[in-house]
Amino acid sequence: MVQKSKRPPSAARIAAPVAPKRRGRPRAYEPDVALGKALDLFRRDGFAATSLDDLSAATGMNRPSLYGAFGDKRELYIKSYQRYRDDARAAMVDIFRADAPLRERLERIYRIALDIYLSGESGPRGCFTVMTAASEAVSDPDIRNMVVEGLTELDKAFGICFRHAKERGELPEGADPASLAHLASATIHTIAIRARARVPRRELEAIVNGAIDLMCRAK
Amino acid sequence: MVQKSKRPPSAARIAAPVAPKRRGRPRAYEPDVALGKALDLFRRDGFAATSLDDLSAATGMNRPSLYGAFGDKRELYIKSYQRYRDDARAAMVDIFRADAPLRERLERIYRIALDIYLSGESGPRGCFTVMTAASEAVSDPDIRNMVVEGLTELDKAFGICFRHAKERGELPEGADPASLAHLASATIHTIAIRARARVPRRELEAIVNGAIDLMCRAK
DNA sequence: ACTTTTTTGTACCATTTCGCATTAAATTCC
DNA sequence: GGAATTTAATGCGAAATGGTACAAAAAAGT
Numbered sequence: 001m002v003q004k005s006k007r008p009p010s011a012a013r014i015a016a017p018v019a020p021k022r023r024g025r026p027r028a029y030e031p032d033v034a035l036g037k038a039l040d041l042f043r044r045d046g047f048a049a050t051s052l053d054d055l056s057a058a059t060g061m062n063r064p065s066l067y068g069a070f071g072d073k074r075e076l077y078i079k080s081y082q083r084y085r086d087d088a089r090a091a092m093v094d095i096f097r098a099d100a101p102l103r104e105r106l107e108r109i110y111r112i113a114l115d116i117y118l119s120g121e122s123g124p125r126g127c128f129t130v131m132t133a134a135s136e137a138v139s140d141p142d143i144r145n146m147v148v149e150g151l152t153e154l155d156k157a158f159g160i161c162f163r164h165a166k167e168r169g170e171l172p173e174g175a176d177p178a179s180l181a182h183l184a185s186a187t188i189h190t191i192a193i194r195a196r197a198r199v200p201r202r203e204l205e206a207i208v209n210g211a212i213d214l215m216c217r218a219k
Numbered sequence: 220m221v222q223k224s225k226r227p228p229s230a231a232r233i234a235a236p237v238a239p240k241r242r243g244r245p246r247a248y249e250p251d252v253a254l255g256k257a258l259d260l261f262r263r264d265g266f267a268a269t270s271l272d273d274l275s276a277a278t279g280m281n282r283p284s285l286y287g288a289f290g291d292k293r294e295l296y297i298k299s300y301q302r303y304r305d306d307a308r309a310a311m312v313d314i315f316r317a318d319a320p321l322r323e324r325l326e327r328i329y330r331i332a333l334d335i336y337l338s339g340e341s342g343p344r345g346c347f348t349v350m351t352a353a354s355e356a357v358s359d360p361d362i363r364n365m366v367v368e369g370l371t372e373l374d375k376a377f378g379i380c381f382r383h384a385k386e387r388g389e390l391p392e393g394a395d396p397a398s399l400a401h402l403a404s405a406t407i408h409t410i411a412i413r414a415r416a417r418v419p420r421r422e423l424e425a426i427v428n429g430a431i432d433l434m435c436r437a438k
Numbered sequence: 439a440c441t442t443t444t445t446t447g448t449a450c451c452a453t454t455t456c457g458c459a460t461t462a463a464a465t466t467c468c
Numbered sequence: 469g470g471a472a473t474t475t476a477a478t479g480c481g482a483a484a485t486g487g488t489a490c491a492a493a494a495a496a497g498t
Contacts, residue, residue: 218433
């Protein structure tokens with residue numbers, strides 16, 4: 001009883017995608033896909049409107065299993081949000097790191113953002129941060145910190161983008177990378193909101209294109 | 220029983236702020252202030268997390284009275300949202316109509332927006348449209364229509380602003396008023412979201428000022 | 439004074455909600 | 469095969485929720 005960790009402590013963590021030989025009855029679910037389902041629900045309906053029964057039905061796990069695996073509803077919500085941010089970051093980080101012209105990088109970022117916001121069977125799913133986490137942020141300090149973290153992370157990524165572009169001469173001397181980054185984030189936010197109202201992709205793309213033009217020509 | 224309208228039908232509607240001489244027991248509440256309280260609650264907690272008990276406590280009306288005055292929870296929510304939009308519109312319409320330089324108009328609009336988003340005792344209250352209505356918009360067509368209406372109304376108001384400025388020579392020839400309007404709306408949206416995460420007014424003002432600089436110098 | 443009308447206040451109901459206690463099942467270790 | 473261990477499944481229970489029935493109260497009309 002000295003080692004209480006659920007995973008074998010050392011070697012298995014490095015490379016153990018198969019057969020950890022757990023001791024008791026095997027799980028009937030895969031935690032990752034279950035968390036994905038929970039994420040979808042929370043993202044669509046928000047925290048309060050998503051019941052444990054809904055989550056149970058969507059994940060295929062009954063409530064005690066849910067509870068055992070992820071903790072209570074709030075913990076599950078937070079883990080879902082973390083998962084969402086991880087996914088979104090993973091989808092964008094390569095583009096932010098890529099060594100491409102400013103316009104192309106922006107175009108690719110916004111294309112991915114639109115893909116995220118507009119996918120889903122039962123209507124556009126929008127952005128977790130904007131649609132539900134920001135609402136909880138007022139009353140829940142932990143969630144608030146995550147939201148602030150996510151917002152500033154995006155600002156910073158765009159900021160690096162624009163600073164880089166300025167150094168390369170893609171932007172005029174007077175351009176202010178920080179302000180441009182805020183505008184780039186604002187464009188993300190506005191399309192997230194509009195996507196939620198089922199504004200068609202065409203219109204969102206038009207907004208994005210106008211914003212990109214402005215940001216690339218910015219004095 | 221021919222006239223079933225609650226208000227006296229004609230004359231009284233024109234100027235009757237006093238003593239309509241209603242027939243039964245007088246109301247113990249003023250519908251307008253009660254709706255204001257309901258609006259605050261919905262705006263802070265969203266639709267699902269706001270219970271009728273909460274609403275009852277905040278308005279001072281017991282539940283049957285609430286029901287009688289405003290209909291069920293969804294109707295009350297919609298009426299709250301309408302009220303919010305009316306108030307916001309009323310606070311901004313003068314500025315949008317005023318004949319002032321572009322920069323000054325933008326500054327005044329954003330100052331009012333920040334006032335709306337940051338006021339309130341229990342933390343910043345954010346924007347009703349962005350924080351809760353957009354969430355409901357996916358599943359509720361009526362709310363969705365209201366959200367879309369509000370978004371395009373703001374876009375249009377900013378659009379007129381920029382077209383006007385361009386005609387006056389405040390903007391360069393190549394400036395695109397529609398795109399600028401979308402950016403102006405996006406700036407509203409981004410500060411609404413950040414306000415919800417308790418980002419301090421200082422930072423929001425910095426974001427706004429950067430955006431105004433960009434929009435006023437836009438090529 | 440009595441009826442009518444409108445609102446209030448209490449209490450209730452059916453349903454849903456979250457969380458957990460308990461038992462049954464499935465697997466590994468000895 | 470049996471003990472130990474981990475998970476699944478059923479279902480309970482206390483609280484909260486949205487909505488309403490019903491009687492008491494407060495005003496105006498007659």
